[in-house]
Amino acid sequence: MIDYDSFLSRAGRKMQQSEIRKMGTVLAEARDVVSFAPGYPDPALFPWADLRAITADLLSGDRGDALQYGPTRGDRALREVITGILAKRGVEASPDDLLVTTGSQQGLDLVARILLDPDDVVLVELPSYTGAITAFRNVQAELVGVRQEADGIDLDDLDAVTARLRAAGRRVRALYVVPNFQNPTGLLIGRDKRVRLLEWAARHDALILEDDPYCELYFEDGAGPGDIRPIKADDRDGRVIYLSSFSKTLAPGFRVAWLTAPAPLAARVEVAKQAADLCTGALDQHIVYEACRRGVLERQAPRLRRHYQHKRDVMERALKETLGDVVSWPAPRGGFFLWVALPAQVDADAMLKRALAHGVIYVAGSAFFVDGRGKNVLRLSFSAPSPERIVDGVSRLAGAVREEIAAAQAVG
Amino acid sequence: MIDYDSFLSRAGRKMQQSEIRKMGTVLAEARDVVSFAPGYPDPALFPWADLRAITADLLSGDRGDALQYGPTRGDRALREVITGILAKRGVEASPDDLLVTTGSQQGLDLVARILLDPDDVVLVELPSYTGAITAFRNVQAELVGVRQEADGIDLDDLDAVTARLRAAGRRVRALYVVPNFQNPTGLLIGRDKRVRLLEWAARHDALILEDDPYCELYFEDGAGPGDIRPIKADDRDGRVIYLSSFSKTLAPGFRVAWLTAPAPLAARVEVAKQAADLCTGALDQHIVYEACRRGVLERQAPRLRRHYQHKRDVMERALKETLGDVVSWPAPRGGFFLWVALPAQVDADAMLKRALAHGVIYVAGSAFFVDGRGKNVLRLSFSAPSPERIVDGVSRLAGAVREEIAAAQAVG
Numbered sequence: 001m002i003d004y005d006s007f008l009s010r011a012g013r014k015m016q017q018s019e020i021r022k023m024g025t026v027l028a029e030a031r032d033v034v035s036f037a038p039g040y041p042d043p044a045l046f047p048w049a050d051l052r053a054i055t056a057d058l059l060s061g062d063r064g065d066a067l068q069y070g071p072t073r074g075d076r077a078l079r080e081v082i083t084g085i086l087a088k089r090g091v092e093a094s095p096d097d098l099l100v101t102t103g104s105q106q107g108l109d110l111v112a113r114i115l116l117d118p119d120d121v122v123l124v125e126l127p128s129y130t131g132a133i134t135a136f137r138n139v140q141a142e143l144v145g146v147r148q149e150a151d152g153i154d155l156d157d158l159d160a161v162t163a164r165l166r167a168a169g170r171r172v173r174a175l176y177v178v179p180n181f182q183n184p185t186g187l188l189i190g191r192d193k194r195v196r197l198l199e200w201a202a203r204h205d206a207l208i209l210e211d212d213p214y215c216e217l218y219f220e221d222g223a224g225p226g227d228i229r230p231i232k233a234d235d236r237d238g239r240v241i242y243l244s245s246f247s248k249t250l251a252p253g254f255r256v257a258w259l260t261a262p263a264p265l266a267a268r269v270e271v272a273k274q275a276a277d278l279c280t281g282a283l284d285q286h287i288v289y290e291a292c293r294r295g296v297l298e299r300q301a302p303r304l305r306r307h308y309q310h311k312r313d314v315m316e317r318a319l320k321e322t323l324g325d326v327v328s329w330p331a332p333r334g335g336f337f338l339w340v341a342l343p344a345q346v347d348a349d350a351m352l353k354r355a356l357a358h359g360v361i362y363v364a365g366s367a368f369f370v371d372g373r374g375k376n377v378l379r380l381s382f383s384a385p386s387p388e389r390i391v392d393g394v395s396r397l398a399g400a401v402r403e404e405i406a407a408a409q410a411v412g
Numbered sequence: 413m414i415d416y417d418s419f420l421s422r423a424g425r426k427m428q429q430s431e432i433r434k435m436g437t438v439l440a441e442a443r444d445v446v447s448f449a450p451g452y453p454d455p456a457l458f459p460w461a462d463l464r465a466i467t468a469d470l471l472s473g474d475r476g477d478a479l480q481y482g483p484t485r486g487d488r489a490l491r492e493v494i495t496g497i498l499a500k501r502g503v504e505a506s507p508d509d510l511l512v513t514t515g516s517q518q519g520l521d522l523v524a525r526i527l528l529d530p531d532d533v534v535l536v537e538l539p540s541y542t543g544a545i546t547a548f549r550n551v552q553a554e555l556v557g558v559r560q561e562a563d564g565i566d567l568d569d570l571d572a573v574t575a576r577l578r579a580a581g582r583r584v585r586a587l588y589v590v591p592n593f594q595n596p597t598g599l600l601i602g603r604d605k606r607v608r609l610l611e612w613a614a615r616h617d618a619l620i621l622e623d624d625p626y627c628e629l630y631f632e633d634g635a636g637p638g639d640i641r642p643i644k645a646d647d648r649d650g651r652v653i654y655l656s657s658f659s660k661t662l663a664p665g666f667r668v669a670w671l672t673a674p675a676p677l678a679a680r681v682e683v684a685k686q687a688a689d690l691c692t693g694a695l696d697q698h699i700v701y702e703a704c705r706r707g708v709l710e711r712q713a714p715r716l717r718r719h720y721q722h723k724r725d726v727m728e729r730a731l732k733e734t735l736g737d738v739v740s741w742p743a744p745r746g747g748f749f750l751w752v753a754l755p756a757q758v759d760a761d762a763m764l765k766r767a768l769a770h771g772v773i774y775v776a777g778s779a780f781f782v783d784g785r786g787k788n789v790l791r792l793s794f795s796a797p798s799p800e801r802i803v804d805g806v807s808r809l810a811g812a813v814r815e816e817i818a819a820a821q822a823v824g
Contacts, residue, residue: 002650004676007585007619009551012526015683043476051479052471059464064455067463067665102514102667106689113550114424134687138525139421173419207419238414253479253694255514264416271427275546277518281693282665 010118015138018130018367034393036362036380039183039336043384045307046251047296054290058283066286070279072270074100074258078289082258085292089215090233091242093260099269102280104213104245104257107269108135110276111209111241111259114268115173116141121165122209123175125153127339127368127377129183132176132211143370146175150330152189153177155196162204174207175200180228181214181335184368184379188223188333194231201239208235213245213257214335216301219309222333238262246288248336249300254284308336308383311390315382318391322398326405336383339365341376342401345408348378351400360396422530427550430542430779446772446805448792451595451748455796457719458663459708466702470695478698482691484682486512486670490701494670497704501627502645503654505672511681514692516625516657516669519681520547522688523621523653523671526680527585528553533577534621535587537565539751539780539789541595544588544623555782558587562742564601565589567608574616586619587612592640593626593747596780596791600635600745606643613651620647625657625669626747628713631721634745650674658700660748661712666696720748720795723802727794730803734810738817748795751777753788754813757820760790763812772808 005013058066073079079095086093101107108131116122118140124133126145136143144165147157162172175197179189189197201208208231215228232242245257261269273279291297312332319327319340329340342348348364355361365377380397382390417425470478485491491507498505513519520543528534530552536545538557548555556577559569574584587609591601601609613620620643627640644654657669673681685691703709724744731739731752741752754760760776767773777789792809794802 002617002674004674007527007677008680009525009527009529009532011529012680012684015526015680015687017683018686038481040481043480046473046476046479048471048473052468055467055471056464059460059467061458061460064458065665067458067663068455069450069452069659069664102689102693105687109688113421114427115419115421117421117423120421131687131690138684138687205414247481251479252481255689255691255693262414262416265419268420268424268427271429272424272550274430275427275517275543275550276521276688277514277667278543279667281514281667281696283699284693284695287695 011138011140014140016134018134032359033356034360034385034389034396036360036382036385036393036397038384039381040384041248041252042307045300045304047291047300050291050294050296051287054287054294058286058290063286066283068282070282070285072274072279073098074280075282075285075289078285081289081292086260090229091260097263097266098258098260099266099273100280100285101257101259101273102277103247103252103255104211104243105131105135106273106276107243107257107259108132108209108211109138110269110272112136112139112141114265114272115207120173121170123158123161123172124370125177125182126371127184127365127374128176128370129178129211130367133368133370136176145369145371148185148187150187152179152182152187152193153197155193155200158200162200172204172206174209176209176211177231178211178214179231180212181217181332181337183214183335184337184363184365185330185339186332186335186337187330188227191227191229194229195234197231198234198237198239202237206239208240210240210242212242213248215244216249217304217308217336218334219312219332220305221309222331227333232260241265246297249297249304250288250291254288256280256284256288311382311387312338314387314390315380315394318394322394323401326401336381338380338382340378340380342378343405344376346401346404347375349375351404354403355397355400358396358400360393360400362397423550423552426552428546430546444771445768446797446801446808448772448774448794448797448805448809451793452796453660453664454719457712457716459703459712462703462706462708463699466699466706470698470702475698478695480694482694482697484686484691485510486692487694487697487701490697491670493701493704498672502641503672509675509678510670510672511678511685512692512697513669513671513685514689515659515664515667516623516655517543517547518685518688519655519669519671520544520621520623521550522681522684524548524551524553526677526684527619532585533582535570535573535584536782537589537594538783539596539777539786540588540782541590541623542779545780545782548588557781557783560597560599562599564591564594564599564605565609567605567612570612574612584616584618586621588621588623589643590623590626591643592624593629593744593749595626595747596749596775596777597742597751598744598747598749599742600639603639603641606641607646609643610646610649610651614649618651620652622652622654624654625660627656628661629716629720629748630746631724631744632717633721634743639745644672653677658709661709661716662700662703666700668692668696668700723794723799724750726799726802727792727806730806734806735813738813748793750792750794752790752792754790755817756788758813758816759787761787763816766815767809767812770808770812772805772812774809
């Protein structure tokens with residue numbers, strides 16, 4: 001019998017399964033489960049007819065490059081279109097400092113690999129996106145958490161954490177933030193805070209990794225274009241690596257995202273990507289390019305905003321009706337998620353089994369914390385299920401929560 | 413001014429640009445250059461009409477999962493189809509031990525990350541595929557070369573190298589081989605040798621990383637199904653990680669490949685893939701699945717064999733006519749490549765500039781050697797250019813070689 005563990009690298013031994021992906025597996029195996037777990041966009045909103053027309057054109061046979069290997073940095077025409085998208089967000093970028101990545105997850109992974117050695121310190125919010133946490137952990141970085149407040153990351157705590165680390169002789173390499181409708185909390189970082197984050201980075205010679213997949217998905221009753229200006233837009237020094245994606249606006253099945261970074265770092269990311277997957281899929285890139293060129297993406301944005309805002313409303317209403325006396329959440333002004341605080345006696349991890357028995361799943365909050373907290377909180381995605389399924393799922397969840405409270409009382 | 417180098421990880425500082433990818437960039441920037449550099453398949457052979465029909469069906473709007481996030485291991489139906497492909501090659505695999513990867517390059521990268529710590533020893537052939545070399549180098553593994561002979565890797569040298577390393581207290585973790593129509597030499601590892609490689613692995617408690625993108629592309633005048641049986645087919649112990657791809661048989665623009673590995677290792681690769689890109693593109697996977705299910709892939713194989721065999725013939729004939737007195741190569745019995753030995757006074761790296769001036773590019777042999785050799789050899793891909801362009805390109809190459817010989821004589 002071969003001892004396969006003896007073949008694993010230190011990284012290979014330490015890598016941990018994603019809680020969100022695990023939920024995906026649970027879902028695939030279960031029947032009639034309402035899934036509030038993964039942050040999937042709603043396929044009903046994918047612009048099917050446009051994509052069908054675009055793809056028929058691309059596969060005519062005249063365009064060999066539509067199915068060929070392509071440049072590692074990504075298709076040139078697509079990169080030019082992306083600089084236009086960035087310009088609308090206030091970000092000046094050259095196609096040369098821009099890379100198309102195979103989803104933003106790849107961007108996070110590549111950035112982690114070129115920047116972080118084992119034990120290097122990266123700051124993340126408490127809570128933060130699990131995919132980023134995993135990418136940083138896979139290169140054995142040390143993750144240190146910074147608290148949040150209602151308008152996002154707590155700058156006082158950021159200073160305190162940085163000072164504490166410096167006093168211990170540790171250099172902070174980077175801060176990772178999702179400024180717009182954060183995954184998992186839905187929070188928006190305040191406008192002034194964004195500028196102050198840049199000042200913090202300059203003061204401590206650190207980088208900011210700005211992950212921005214949700215910026216187009218603001219809800220017009222609570223946020224506008226002025227609220228979502230990327231940190232990168234005011235980055236005069238070149239301290240921000242900015243990542244964004246077409247996964248939430250067109251479709252995630254294309255695996256087309258991008259990052260823009262100061263030129264010397266973009267060049268390193270390119271070299272890392274060569275060995276990671278040579279290039280992002282040509283057909284996917286061509287479809288996305290055409291969807292931008294033909295105005296499909298632009299037509300999508302307002303539709304998406306209205307649609308997801310409505311689903312948020314449906315979920316908030318259902319939660320208020322069924323669990324309003326025992327749970328609370330910060331009202332999301334955009335994005336896909338509700339971040340629900342449970343009564344202190346209810347452990348979200350422990351409740352998951354009961355929830356599944358009721359036919360509903362979510363992601364327990366602990367997955368998003370690097371400091372072991374998050375026991376009494378959970379993330380609900382309202383993006384994929386239909387309004388009817390949202391109401392049904394929340395009612396199932398309410399059943400599980402009520403039972404859990406009763407069980408805790410019986411024990412207590 | 414920010415010192416970006418101070419932000420780089422050790423790996424980030426060491427990563428090197430791929431010579432092949434660099435040639436791709438040269439090509440993209442130049443006009444009227446015949447490219448024998450990258451091993452691109454011929455777009456004229458992509459089954460455009462079938463792919464158009466498949467994609468129109470998939471994008472009807474009824475199939476939300478065609479554009480959604482999917483399982484990290486890959487679409488279940490596709491994995492089942494792949495087990496059928498493997499069975500025809502003599503390899504028994506369960507869909508559970510099989511992962512769809514975003515091209516085989518990702519498979520190599522993930523395997524390197526879960527298996528190799530800095531300074532761990534991996535053996536590679538002299539020469540070997542640059543993409544694998546880069547993936548292993550990016551995790552800072554130590555690469556040690558093993559010589560080749562006419563029927564592939566030299567087993568005596570393999571034993572000698574292993575013994576030398578063991579005597580120095582080094583454990584060989586794995587051997588990387590491309591058994592069928594190797595990139596860059598086109599060589600085929602002999603049938604008996606394959607079994608003896610398994611014995612070697614058992615004797616030294618090592619793994620074999622078997623990379624097999626070209627097996628379907630045997631040329632019927634020189635090889636048959638009996639010659640391409642994977643090493644994995646006889647792997648009773650579970651020592652082989654086997655990688656293969658649809659890039660050379662359907663199209664590389666899909667970025668769909670796979671690997672099969674002993675279950676404990678497959679599980680680790682899955683976890684690594686979660687953080688690398690979450691999942692391979694859904695549309696790509698669905699298209700590939702349908703191409704298999706509808707028999708497109710099966711109809712492709714004989715067409716590809718005839719087509720590439722013809723191109724090999726054209727290139728060999730042109731080389732014989734124009735340079736037969738000064739260069740030689742092992743006759744390829746399949747695949748995409750001719751591995752051309754130049755006269756001793758001609759340095760393939762140095763000649764590249766002259767070749768580009770003549771309007772032709774190739775990959776200099778040194779890129780494929782981990783021991784600094786390969787100065788007087790180059791790789792020509794006959795796969796993508798048309799027969800006319802092959803003849804034209806070889807004539808340009810001959811011009812460059814003749815000039816280089818004359819220049820060397822003038823100096824000498």
